[in-house]
Amino acid sequence: MREDTYIDEQSAYEFITWYFKKDETELTKKEFEGCLWFYDNKNKEYVLRKKYTGQYAIPVELFDKWQNHLKSKIIEPPLGVIPKWLHDEHRVKDLKAAINRYLDNNREVSAEWIDEYNLLVKSIRDRKSKV
Known part of the structure; x- marks a missing residue:
């Protein structure tokens, strides 16, 4: 059947x-x-x-x-880019983890990493306070 x-x-x-x-x-x-x-x-x-x-x-x-x-x-649209705010939040986590790994191994942390981390944290904090 x-x-x-x-x-x-x-x-x-x-x-x-x-x-x-x-x-x-x-x-x-x-x-x-x-x-x-x-x-x-x-x-x-x-x-x-x-x-x-x-x-x-x-x-x-x-x-x-x-x-x-x-x-x-079905044609899917091309993949775009990750939104900047999400990229920044991921980047902050990555920088923080890398800085902590260097500190845990008593290695010198790049000043560029610290500057970028601080700028991103400030940017995220400012964006959240506006919402």
């Missing part, structure tokens, strides 16, 4: 449009007892059928292929 996935009319239209185009498949549209069927002549299978409830049924395997096709068309 075949397992089906049920979809609405708009999704059925989108699915059948995709199915027609995917392999230039020749489909036969039939009506049996008031229900609509699409039959793939090449693969000898029903690919879409309208049920009495108004829902449309697609074999699970075809539904999965269609969903994978839709996912492959």
Whole structure:
């Protein structure tokens, strides 16, 4: 027995449009007892059928292929940059950890690190006080 996935009319239209185009498949549209069927002549299978409830049924395997096709068309926007305030907070933590590691090993801490740390702490404190 075949397992089906049920979809609405708009999704059925989108699915059948995709199915027609995917392999230039020749489909036969039939009506049996008031229900609509699409039959793939090449693969000898029903690919879409309208049920009495108004829902449309697609074999699970075809539904999965269609969903994978839709996912492959999604274009994600290019990755931007981390917001400055978040970068500064991460940088403060990194500087603090590096300074502490140097102090724990009795090493000389770069004056540039301390200056940058102090500037970032002041900037973060000022930004938080404005909010």
